[in-house]
Amino acid sequence: MISLPPSERDLHAYVDHQLPESDRRVLETYFAAHPEVAAQVQAWQQDAQLLRAALGGALQQPANPALDPALIRQRIKHTSRRHFATAAVLLIAVSLGGLGGWHAREATQPPLLPMTDAMQAYRLFAQNGIMPADYQAQGSATMQAWLDRYFNQAHRLPDLSASGYTPVSGRLLTTDQGAAAMVLYEDQQGRRISFYIRPPGPNNGFLPRGSRSADGLQAEYWSGGGYNYAMVSPVDQPPPALQAF
Numbered sequence: 001m002i003s004l005p006p007s008e009r010d011l012h013a014y015v016d017h018q019l020p021e022s023d024r025r026v027l028e029t030y031f032a033a034h035p036e037v038a039a040q041v042q043a044w045q046q047d048a049q050l051l052r053a054a055l056g057g058a059l060q061q062p063a064n065p066a067l068d069p070a071l072i073r074q075r076i077k078h079t080s081r082r083h084f085a086t087a088a089v090l091l092i093a094v095s096l097g098g099l100g101g102w103h104a105r106e107a108t109q110p111p112l113l114p115m116t117d118a119m120q121a122y123r124l125f126a127q128n129g130i131m132p133a134d135y136q137a138q139g140s141a142t143m144q145a146w147l148d149r150y151f152n153q154a155h156r157l158p159d160l161s162a163s164g165y166t167p168v169s170g171r172l173l174t175t176d177q178g179a180a181a182m183v184l185y186e187d188q189q190g191r192r193i194s195f196y197i198r199p200p201g202p203n204n205g206f207l208p209r210g211s212r213s214a215d216g217l218q219a220e221y222w223s224g225g226g227y228n229y230a231m232v233s234p235v236d237q238p239p240p241a242l243q244a245f
Helices: 008-015 021-033 035-060 069-108 116-127 140-148
Strands: 166-175 178-186 192-198 210-214 217-224 227-234
Touching: 008 021, 008 035, 021 035, 021 166, 021 178, 116 166, 116 178, 116 192, 116 217, 116 227, 140 166, 140 178, 166 192
Parallel strands: none
Antiparallel strands: 166 178, 178 192, 192 227, 210 217, 217 227
């Protein structure tokens, strides 16, 4: 998934149309707020168009009779027949082996646990130093307005002020389900809790209320308003009860 600010590799993938649609939308939103990056990408796109135009001249070269597709097919037709039976046997053997291996993989691979991506985001951006933010909050109202730009009709940000936590920054992310966001809360002691939101995906994988812990983190998760949510914190620093929001 793409993180912001994008790397040069991400930008070149955008120019070359190698990104999924969800990642392209995230970058286009980023470009709108960063015109200098948008200008650089536009210049790369123009260079790519000029390169394609220059290479297009090679297509105007006189045809080489030796490369005529009909003649090539005739030449290989005589040699391909004697290899066909052997190739067919090998293909069947490989296919059967691959099918058996896939079923074995499906049988042994553990299922993906709820909101694993939320816990990974916390570990990457909240646990390992200062979170490189896409938005710095000037209060809970401004953070809510920032989130509303990307997630329509989503639940309101949890109000954790009674527990001493305030939203301080936000970061846009991408997942297999689509665009996601992480909002980081802190208290006066520097302890951190994250609020994570993402769509349920094409199969509407909504979640019942629940919780789980793994590798020193715990996640409280639920669904509503067309999105999945999670509050993530260290296991020795439990978040407020879900009933609070």
